[in-house]
Amino acid sequence: MAPGNELHITIISQKSPRAAVLKRTITDAMGDHASVEIQDAEEMKKRDNDLETDICIVDLMSSRDTARTTITGVRELFPRAGIIAMHIYTTAELVRPLIEQGADGYLTYDPSRKELVGSIREVAAGNKYLPAFIS
Numbered sequence: 001m002a003p004g005n006e007l008h009i010t011i012i013s014q015k016s017p018r019a020a021v022l023k024r025t026i027t028d029a030m031g032d033h034a035s036v037e038i039q040d041a042e043e044m045k046k047r048d049n050d051l052e053t054d055i056c057i058v059d060l061m062s063s064r065d066t067a068r069t070t071i072t073g074v075r076e077l078f079p080r081a082g083i084i085a086m087h088i089y090t091t092a093e094l095v096r097p098l099i100e101q102g103a104d105g106y107l108t109y110d111p112s113r114k115e116l117v118g119s120i121r122e123v124a125a126g127n128k129y130l131p132a133f134i135s
Contacts, residue, residue, distance in 0.1 A: 007034045007124055008052050010081075012041050012074065013059035022057065022116070029117045041070070053081045055120055060087040060098075061109060068101050075102035082123035086111070092134050105129030 009026060013019035019038040026036050041063060056078050063070040067087060074083055084105040085098045095106050105123045107115060108131065122129040 006032065007054045007120065009034055009036045009055045009057065009120065010053045010078075011036065011038045011057045011059065013038060014040055014062035014064070015059060018059060018062070022059075025113055025116055026120065029113055030120070034120070041073075053078050055082045055084065055123055057084045057086060057120075058103075060085055067098060071098055071101040071103050082126075084119050084123055084129065090133060095130070095134055099128070099130070106131060106134070 007030070011019045011022050013022075016038065023036045023038055026034055056074055058070060058074055060067045060070055065073070067085070071083065071085060082104045083102060084107060085103040086107045086109055087094075087098075088109045089095050089098075089106075090108060098106060105119045105128060107119055107129075111119070119129040
């Protein structure tokens, strides 16, 4: 992200209280450097979101589809956006397939503010963001 540029972040989630906490955390931490919207996965399929989204944070726990199917669908809808997947998985065997399907980063379901913002910055810079247990 170039200095002064605003990141457009879309949180894809069916659980609005959970998504609201993520949005507030990102907004509090990044201020004017990020605009954050929350979208229901089904509604997102009806829009052309790629032009407006730099980063997609995907709440896989709220998805009706499998994690792999969800990541593939988000990648198709947002081919240029960085994708950060969130789930309860804590083993490399379960997380690696998400990265192979197109996720650029992964966070466990309850990330710290530092982890959340760090993942956004890393993925926005074109890097992968993976937890230490993936190494």
